[in-house]
Amino acid sequence: MLIVASTDFDATGRERRFLTHVVEETLAGRGDRIKACSIAVEVFGRGESFDAQTDPIVRIEAGHLRRALERYYLTSGHSDPILITIPKGGYVPVFTFRPRQPVEEPQAPLVPQVIPDSSVRRIVGPGVVLAGLFVAFLGAAASLLVWGWPSSRPGVPEVPRVLVEQFDNLTGTQAAAAFANGLKQEVVSQLSKFKDIVVIEPAVTGDEPSISPPRFVLAGSVNLSVDEFRVRVRLINRADGSVLWANSYDGAMKVAELVKAQTDIASNVATSLAQTYGVIFQSDANLHVENPPDDWAAYTCTLSFYSYRFPVDPETRSAVRTCLEKSVARFPNYATAWGLLSLIYTDDYRFDFPADSAASAAALERALAAARRAVEIDPVNIRGRQAEMLALYFNKEIEAALRVGKQTLDINPNDTEFMGIYGERLAVSGNWHDGCSLIAAAHQRNPGSSPYYEADLALCSYFGGDYRQAAMWIKKSSALSNPIYHLIAAAAYAEGGNKIEAERERAWLVQNQPNLVKTVRRQVSIRLARAHDVELFVGSLKKAGLEVAD
Known part of the structure; x- marks a missing residue:
């Protein structure tokens, strides 16, 4: 039986890589190189400055691996012909031939045979052990195929x-x-x-x-x-x-x-x-890991998503999208990565501003599919449910989106990131009172974590008729590269009589987002659910000097 490929081998991905590494090194005749430092660097992605005295990761993982092997050989591996052990005090595996239990046969007269001791050692020792090592080597090779082939890697990466x-x-x-x-x-x-x-x-x-x-x-x-x-x-x-x-x-x-x-x-x-x-x-996010293992690389993909969200840069979005697509291929049960990938696809839909609405329909379909995959894997994963809510909203399934949002907030009312986004969906769907209250609560509980809180509060103030407060909030927001920020700023400044600021926002939009300006009515319509709110906002943009087709 191939240990690392066995579903009965109760070990983490990190421990499986540990076993594969030390077996391969031993079979290749490099057992003398198997030290804590080499394992830390080559298996766990630690830097060359790794110090086993201050970082016990190798010793701890070796203990876990020893227990996993013991458990395996006591259960489904009880009939394996070769035992692999890692003696305490080192990390070089030892391969031991375990003879099969004899099958009772009718007794026959014993025929004496004289075999020199050296022949016994030659036949039973190296020959059998080499055969066993070959089996172990095949197991290690198979493990590389398993770990390297996306569709064969169920599970998720190790998270904090x-x-x-x-x-x-x-x-x-x-x-x-x-x-x-x-x-x-x-x-x-x-x-x-x-x-x-x-x-x-x-x-x-x-x-x-x-x-x-x-x-x-x-x-x-x-x-x-x-x-x-x-x-x-x-x-x-x-x-x-x-x-x-x-x-x-x-x-x-x-x-x-x-x-x-x-x-x-x-x-x-x-x-x-x-x-x-x-x-x-x-x-x-501030931790740099040299030569990171696959699970850490997949996890850091999710961290890179949140870094991307502030500038909303198309090139960065493309890189993060590719990274997340590789992560879900590598770890198909990683619900968070599926949810964030769905959010990226939704951003493709809402920030590329194509003139033809059909041109971005494929991105929205991908967003819905990825979100549903995330929720299917883990029904209470907040990022997956957040992605489903947004994809449903932009698919004009407003009631379904808000229903998902309410259920999700009930699952984890401490997730202020989701609280603010759900509040935003409630507000732009027309429930400005409840939605803006949630946004304000999220901002109060977690000030400064997201520049979109201030932009959302500016929009709340705008629709509440308080244009001075809307201008105050929009000036506090640091989401300067987000084109929707500039739409909100243009509308708020125009209604507040701040002509210079409104003209500055109009000029920025014309220079940096010509496709948005050409399709501004459609872009406003896919974000604001009520026709009355759309017309009010479009009217303010016209006051700011933008040419908006009727």
């Missing part, structure tokens, strides 16, 4: 793992212990709603073969006095022990407030750490 430790009870009382335990469980619950991270509790870490060591640790403490409580929480990067984020929370010692405090603190922690543009995202 966060170990949530028990909060320290600084007071030492049972009441404090109960509060600390309840808070920890609430934090785990809220963090787990974010599907782009994996939350781990100490009880299930240990040396389990199927769980990779977490890169982040969330720790905290609880201190209760007679009148008040204080909670301290911090996120630690295990690689170097650095504190990436820390916060303190205080409150009164009243039963109702304590219960509410657990929910509020957990919500704040989850939003700060796990959401798009949160602490974990920023940490990984």
Whole structure:
């Protein structure tokens, strides 16, 4: 049986690559090269400056791999003729011939045979072992085919793992212990709603073969006095022990407030750490990995999507689209990548501004298909559902889109990225009051994370008739390369009587987005659901000096 290709081999992709590497190196006669440093660089994508004393990844993964092999040989691999083990204290595999169980046959007279010891060693030792090694080599070769062929690689890449430790009870009382335990469980619950991270509790870490060591640790403490409580929480990067984020929370010692405090603190922690543009995202976005393994490369594709969103540059979009397409081919069950790919296809539809509406229909079809694939893989993946909502909206299935949006916000009300986008869809569909309230709430809970909050709030103020406030919000937005930003600015300035600013926006649009100017009525119509809102906005653009066909 080929171990790495076996579905019964309970190991992660990283552990399978580990096994394949050390087997191939040994078979090639390079066993002396198998060291922690070489494995870290060639298998795990660490840099040449890797230090095994400060980064225990190889030692930890070796422990996981040993357990995985033991489990395999105790179950479906119990009849394999060759045992592969990795003795503790090193990483060079050892191949052992395991004789088959003898089959009982009728007894026959024994015929004495005299075979020199050397012949025994020659026949039973190297010959059998070489045959076994050849089988192992075929297994390794097959694994390369499996890992290199997209349609054969089920699963998803490894995403950030966060170990949530028990909060320290600084007071030492049972009441404090109960509060600390309840808070920890609430934090785990809220963090787990974010599907782009994996939350781990100490009880299930240990040396389990199927769980990779977490890169982040969330720790905290609880201190209760007679009148008040204080909670301290911090996120630690295990690689170097650095504190990436820390916060303190205080409150009164009243039963109702304590219960509410657990929910509020957990919500704040989850939003700060796990959401798009949160602490974990920023940490990984700033992390450079030389020669990254496939799973890290696929994961960083999702990070590159969010970097692309600010400038909305067509060339960057093309690169990110290609990267995500490769990721879903490599990891066909990666729901987040499918969702982000759908969003890219939707951007192809709404930002290319073709004169012929049929020319962009294919992009919208691809967006719908990719979004539905994401939701099929993981029905509660927020990015997949976000993509489905947007694709449905631009496909003029407004009610279906808003229904998906409401359900998704209920799944994870702490995802302020989605809260703002759902609020935007509600607003432009005509429900300006509720939609703009959600956008304002998202902005308040996560200020500065997205320049689109300010542009959306400017649009809200515009449709609310407060053009001065609309101008204030649009000046705060940094989405200067997004053409829709300039449409909003032109309309708001024109209605507010700011002729110089309105003319500047008109000139920018004519120079940088001539296709948008030519098709401006259609572009406004596919974004605003109500005909009344379309005419109002188009009228303001005319005041700004844009020529809009009736």
